Amino acid sequence: MQISCPNLEIQAYLSIRNTRTGRCCFRFMIACSNLANRIIQTCPAYPVNIPHKNLKADKDDLILVFGKGSLHAVSGIDGEVLWRKDFAGESSIEVSHIIQSTDKIYAAGFVGSSKFYVYGLNADTGKLLKDDHTILPCDTFGELLSVSGDKFVVLDKMRSKILTINIKNGEISYKQKLISDLIKDSSGQAVILPSRLPELFALRIDSHVLTIKVTNEDDLVLVDKINNAAAVSDALSISEGQHAFAFIQHEGSNIHLFVKDVNDWNGDLLKESIVIDHQRGNIEKIFINNYVRTDRSYGFRALMVMEDHSLLLVQQGEIVWSREDGLASVVDVTTSELPVEKEGVSVAKVEQNLFEWLKGHVLKLKGTLMIASPEDVVAIQALRLRSSEKSKMTRDHNGFRKLLIVLTRAGKVFALHTGDGRVVWSILLHTLRKTEVCEHPVGLNIYQWQVPHHHALDENPSILVVGRCGPSLAAPAALSFIDAYTGKELNSLRLAHTIAQVIPLPYTDSTEQRLHLIIDTDQHAYLYPRTPEAIGILQREFSNVYWYSVEADNGIVRGHALKSNCIHQIVDEYCFDFRDLWSIVFPSESEKIIATVTRKSNEVVHTQAKVMTDYDVMYKYVSNNILFVANAAPKATGEIGTATPEEAWLVIYIIDTVTGRILHRMTHHGCQGPVHAVFSENWVVYHYFNLRAHRYEVSVIEVYDQSRADNKDVWKFVLGKHNLTSPISSYYRPEITTKSQSYFFTHSVKAIEVTLTSKGITSKQLLIGTIGDQVLALDKRFLDPRRTLNPSQAEKEEGIIPLTDSLPIISQSYITHSLKVEGLRGIVTVPAKLESTSLVFAYGVDLFFTQIAPSRTYDSLTEDFSYALLLLTIVALVAAIFVTWVLSERKDLQEKWK
């Protein structure tokens, strides 16, 4: 059994996997926090490794987990939380270590970087028994490492000293020693490796790893020096007094795995070398686990955590299983079409196909005659799966097959096939790998860079990945361009400027590369691709390109326009200055921006008019340049329950981002966030909490253009003398009217999205990611502001539902069915080519993909439609026509002879 704990920025999960198959036994979500959570686990054996034998039910299999200021005790058998101890009230301690004796637990950790605390707790109940704290002589660097039971080591801030802390029965004492006393010619920065070895710890300095022994008197003694070591495992107790540990050495693409006895440095218990796909990057962590071979010697298997957050289990020099756990931390998603099916197949392929075809038929025949062996059955199933239309690597007529291109937190880009979810290609971007210059690279976003339509046969689409060295805005940025079919990196740029925003413009050049504006933090806009043609296109549209920035902390929304080329020492014609056009400053004492949302740029709207029951027309205000802003009262920005209804309110704005005009403003009194919203066509739907009603609410606002409403003369339309389709400007100041309505909603929500279809004719469904990690499809009809208590007959015919105070949750409309998308974080919808269908991808720790048809598949026949019957009917009809024609001719002739 192994516990893997990818420490995501937003959430962490604890899962127990079977080492034989890599399958999950159980998972436990830990309270989410923006801070990195700590996962600590103690059991009778060494941490993190639970020996295989202990799988049997044992009360002492207590898993202790610290998250969000409290310590949870989780049963290792079924994942049940036995008790929890909240430290939030006492001090802001970050518990990093647990020392467990028979009935006592000591929780140790830092407050700040120099105050060290120890709490003694009852193991059964979690009751506080005693506590102690001390202030260390210097600030510390990095993590505290437990060496043996009650001894800890930590580096000081300058990384020149090692502090040894000892907790004996909850009393704290410490010692310090200079690193230069241990090793003479050290120049690099020292790091303590987080490997738990008995009485030992590993210190990385330059490319070496030093193993240092902590004596009983808390003195430090250098034991060994390993060159080119990548990762060191924790020690594993294999027999009485014998401890083994593993470390990894890189040598080109080969990886050497060594298992050594802690007390015997000369011999190796195991030495294996394996080849690992270089797309997995370096080995970040290694865990070992032992088994007894038939000859009674010890064998070892090693679990490796790779740079791309994938897991590998290695045994006897081979990878037994691997799992792409990096996919649990998807950052951004885009889609790409698959290659067009090419005419003509090579001869070799035909021959192979013929053989395959024959083999497949023999297998199928075996299957039908019930003489297939279990292997054959597996082969038949694999064959069926492979030959099924769903998983083909070519574009289909209905546009159901696509590539989902996801960027993960580890900086790896995966292309997933929507048919069967397999990884088509994956690439660990070197611009997002940890290097000396770029210590904490983060992948930010992924954009469609080039989508060829005219040359779809011979050109591949490409995508743009935007990354940055570190979470701060001032960190230097990098761009990578990836071929969407092959996963090859076409180009990569380390940018001289920073990235604050990336704006895909609605213009493409002759090679169908989309123009992007990158705004940096120094008030410059940079145009990509850097070609003269792109400059030409931008110059043409220069006065029509605007952009806006939302400063959530200051409560300001600003609008900008491009002005002129940058004034630098060197002339850069791809760089532009911009001027501020307008700004909206929200009163900071009463409003704080908590959510903004805008329309999807790829959304297609079919019509600008909404027809009422009495054939009257309302003109939708459809604009790409509208921004929805939700502001909460500053006191009510915390969690629900921290503010009273009197001091909480929610102010909603709809803003034109070209002119800065506030089109609509509305206040919900006694309401607070979090606000989740979605903007589509001319309406916005948002979800918030009503403190007075103690319930969640969903509101809808529909925006209509009143200034077009006088286009009522039918003759004008008959003669085509109207100007409803001529281009409009935001400066034309349309008159806006809105209709809105609010409803109660049972669930709290993690994400809201709306279905997109290729032509925008199909009615819309809202996709709501519920707190139960499911996706609920709710018809937009339920959120129609025209709903009344008693709709007239005509309104009923139109499909207006009688008004109810809360939105119904129909359990059949969960598109995830009985499945859960654990840790749901986002939903992405993509239109299929078939108008009725929309593709939905939900991601969290799990990934979920399906296709939905909000108005049923009205434009295609169902899968079980009998084409044979249709054909038969046609043939029969043609035959009948022919027969009756002959008969009538004959009768006519007889008539004539009479």
Next chain:
Amino acid sequence: MTTTQNHVVLRKAKLARIRKQRESMEKGKGVMGSGGRRWAVDLSDNSTSRDIPDPPGFSRASLDQDDSTLSRQKKDAESNWKAQKAWEVAQAPLKNLLMMGFMMWMAGSTVHLFSIGITFSALWQPISALQSVGKIFEPYKDNKVELLGPKLLFIALNLGGLALGVWKLNALGLLPTHTSDWVSSLPPAQEVEFSGGGVNLG
């Protein structure tokens, strides 16, 4: 063989022709039944009998005169009859109209297969009738018969039927008489300006 006999045969043939016409009209085809006749002998040519002297007491002149008055009378009767028939034919769509009105009333005002079928047949019948006005009145074509009146009535009645059909179509809401019918397919207007942006990438 005498001329009287000849005349009798001639009249018989004429009557038969009229009967046939009537039959064909009743069928509503309005086409002469010429296809039914396979052969004919013209007995009216009595030039051969002129060489033989008339029997005593026989005055050819009086017979000729008598015959001409008889045929005039006959012709008058025929044209009267034709005019009467033409008026009858012209009034026929009225019945149709009433029938259609009743069926439309029965069909109701919601759009479904039955109501649409009835409406379209109500539209099609007058149109096809109007197209074949000439053919319908062809049998009654005569120098003496005034066909304009019946034709006008026929056309008016059929136009009435057409109007009824159109009215029904409108009642079903299938005519684009509302603004909504013209606007609902209009795509949204393009925007001159483009604006993008948002919160800084975190």
